[in-house]
Amino acid sequence: MVRRCSLWSFVPVRAIRQSPLSLVCYTLFVFAVLMVWLGIRLPLGNSEQNKVGELGNNSGPAQNGLGQDEYKEKQNKAVVKLDLMGLKVLLLHPCPGRQFEWMRIRIERMWLQWRQGAIDLLKTGQLQHVRKKKKILLFFGTLAGVTRLDELAFKGGPLGELVQWSDLVTSIYILGHDIFFFTELNQLYRQLADDGGDVDLDWSHRRLPFDIIFTDINGLKLMTRFLKVDTISGPNRCLFRVLDSFGTEAVFNFGPYTKEKKLNGYWNPIDLELQQFFTMFPHTVDNSFMGFVIERPSVDNNGTIERHNQALIYAKRDGYFIGKKPYLDVIHEFLEIHATSAKMEGFDKENVTYTPEYAVNHGLLHGPDYYKLLYQSKLFVGLGFPYEGPAPLEAIAAGCVFINPRFSPPLSRKNSAFFSGKPTFREITSQHPYAEHFIGEPSVYTVDVKNLTAVRETLKTVLAQKKVHPHVPFEFTEAGMLQRMSFYIENQDFCSRPYRSHIPATDVTFFLSDLSESCTDSCHKHGLTCEPSHFNRTNSPVTVQKLSLHCNKSTFGADPIFPSVSKSTCNFQIEDMLFSCAGSGADHRRICPCRTFKKGQWALCESCH
Numbered sequence: 001m002v003r004r005c006s007l008w009s010f011v012p013v014r015a016i017r018q019s020p021l022s023l024v025c026y027t028l029f030v031f032a033v034l035m036v037w038l039g040i041r042l043p044l045g046n047s048e049q050n051k052v053g054e055l056g057n058n059s060g061p062a063q064n065g066l067g068q069d070e071y072k073e074k075q076n077k078a079v080v081k082l083d084l085m086g087l088k089v090l091l092l093h094p095c096p097g098r099q100f101e102w103m104r105i106r107i108e109r110m111w112l113q114w115r116q117g118a119i120d121l122l123k124t125g126q127l128q129h130v131r132k133k134k135k136i137l138l139f140f141g142t143l144a145g146v147t148r149l150d151e152l153a154f155k156g157g158p159l160g161e162l163v164q165w166s167d168l169v170t171s172i173y174i175l176g177h178d179i180f181f182f183t184e185l186n187q188l189y190r191q192l193a194d195d196g197g198d199v200d201l202d203w204s205h206r207r208l209p210f211d212i213i214f215t216d217i218n219g220l221k222l223m224t225r226f227l228k229v230d231t232i233s234g235p236n237r238c239l240f241r242v243l244d245s246f247g248t249e250a251v252f253n254f255g256p257y258t259k260e261k262k263l264n265g266y267w268n269p270i271d272l273e274l275q276q277f278f279t280m281f282p283h284t285v286d287n288s289f290m291g292f293v294i295e296r297p298s299v300d301n302n303g304t305i306e307r308h309n310q311a312l313i314y315a316k317r318d319g320y321f322i323g324k325k326p327y328l329d330v331i332h333e334f335l336e337i338h339a340t341s342a343k344m345e346g347f348d349k350e351n352v353t354y355t356p357e358y359a360v361n362h363g364l365l366h367g368p369d370y371y372k373l374l375y376q377s378k379l380f381v382g383l384g385f386p387y388e389g390p391a392p393l394e395a396i397a398a399g400c401v402f403i404n405p406r407f408s409p410p411l412s413r414k415n416s417a418f419f420s421g422k423p424t425f426r427e428i429t430s431q432h433p434y435a436e437h438f439i440g441e442p443s444v445y446t447v448d449v450k451n452l453t454a455v456r457e458t459l460k461t462v463l464a465q466k467k468v469h470p471h472v473p474f475e476f477t478e479a480g481m482l483q484r485m486s487f488y489i490e491n492q493d494f495c496s497r498p499y500r501s502h503i504p505a506t507d508v509t510f511f512l513s514d515l516s517e518s519c520t521d522s523c524h525k526h527g528l529t530c531e532p533s534h535f536n537r538t539n540s541p542v543t544v545q546k547l548s549l550h551c552n553k554s555t556f557g558a559d560p561i562f563p564s565v566s567k568s569t570c571n572f573q574i575e576d577m578l579f580s581c582a583g584s585g586a587d588h589r590r591i592c593p594c595r596t597f598k599k600g601q602w603a604l605c606e607s608c609h
């Protein structure tokens with residue numbers, strides 16, 4: 001079901017005629033935009049800000065002393081923006097309610113760090129001050145439905161998607177591109193009309209007036225349904241970048257193969273290039289890693305907050321505590337237990353409480369109050385759900401040790417209802433695989449929480465440590481995300497024919513995997529990561545010869561384990577959509593493209609700038 005925003009649909013004609021209240025609402029909205037716009041025009045009183053924003057002003061050619069052609073060229077350049085007011089304009093919403101409120105609060109709270117991150121990149125030459133400006137649509141399709149994540153955020157609802165969208169719009173804004181941030185179909189219709197298009201036209205054969213479109217699965221489905229956008233072969237296919245928290249693998253993405261293997265579901269097939277899916281963590285190397293920023297609040301700049309002998313439980317909902325009391329009883333032997341949980345209407349039972357009676361429950365906390373509690377705690381305790389959220393990384397950044405529940409056997413679509421509909425066979429080895437594999441001890445201890453003896457021994461080890469320093473991976477800082485998103489926007493081009501990889505060939509080496517080993521695992525073993533955009537180079541007899549392989553015969557087929565070698569047969573891929581780092585098969589040795597990566601910035605190769 002699609003939520004309709006009547007105010008935007010009928011303003012300024014029908015709504016004003018039918019209701020004086022609509023006129024008042026619309027007038028207030030226009031007034032708010034005008035006031036924010038006036039705020040942008042006022043001097044910022046910061047010499048460094050004015051210097052950086054100097055090239056980005058919108059005065060005409062005469063005022064700048066430029067000729068018409070020179071002025072037009074300057075207007076096509078993306079210049080780093082460091083003024084918050086312009087971003088506030090993007091986050092004004094024409095509909096009643098708390099739309100964007102949570103996102104605005106987060107962005108304003110983190111703005112100084114965003115600003116400093118951009119300045120640091122400029123000073124060190126890791127970010128070009130002036131680049132080609134692109135017209136970028138951000139369509140947060142989930143908010144177009146009746147489920148309002150932006151309002152549930154204040155009631156204990158999921159925050160991961162809001163965090164990622166907040167950081168996405170902020171990073172693209174700072175990078176200086178033209179942004180159109182919509183959550184309503186009516187907003188998109190109006191923009192298409194303003195661009196001179198007929199919104200009733202079938203867009204399956206016409207290109208939308210944007211260079212890049214960031215959306216989510218729901219947004220893509222809405223555009224496919226109401227604009228008739230073709231994601232299989234249409235002119236708009238190459239524009240999309242789809243936010244996809246848990247990742248998408250080739251076997252769930254390519255329609256004919258998905259149908260043949262009966263793998264259909266709500267999330268698939270989409271039939272985009274796998275690198276057009278942008279994930280929250282770098283867990284699926286076939287996709288692109290977008291990520292987010294770990295908030296590092298200034299609540300303890302002077303180091304005056306004393307750490308108490310307490311543990312904070314990672315659970316916003318009372319229902320998350322079900323079945324966890326024996327585990328928490330052990331932790332309570334060592335530490336005072338604190339919680340920030342509440343009952344969520346429609347999800348938790350009203351007449352039963354699962355939060356232990358000995359827990360000091362502060363209820364839902366937001367912002368500074370929550371972070372102060374983090375800084376007072378020694379441990380941040382996972383209960384096994386939610387999976388792969390931002391909160392554990394925030395706790396680690398605050399100097400807490402994260403107790404990360406191990407899953408044995410690992411969870412996947414084969415044995416978990418939660419993952420059964422996800423378009424991936426990925427196996428989740430713990431509540432937070434990134435914390436487990438990319439960070440580890442002494443900030444993260446991954447333990448089987450059903451083994452109470454192991455939990456006790458882990459707590460003894462953790463509490464014997466004198467001090468655990470805060471840890472923030474660079475790729476989850478403001479500077480890290482700006483650097484990464486700038487590289488993607490400048491270099492990923494899914495419209496080029498033939499397709500041009502954004503990774504230089506000099507950063508890629510070919511390896512032959514062991515039997516039954518995926519390219520993901522094979523490249524990792526060599527201290528590299530699989531790079532799917534170079535599979536077309538491995539899929540060649542020339543590469544076979546370079547690897548000194550001798551094949552008695554060759555076969556050609558559409559299979560996610562190709563290209564590979566099985567016994568004395570070379571197997572080559574005939575369907576580019578099935579190139580996959582994740583694929584593996586018994587008796588097959590994959591031919592793998594492996595690339596370098598920057599320390600602390602996994603998505604970028606060593607020579608990527």
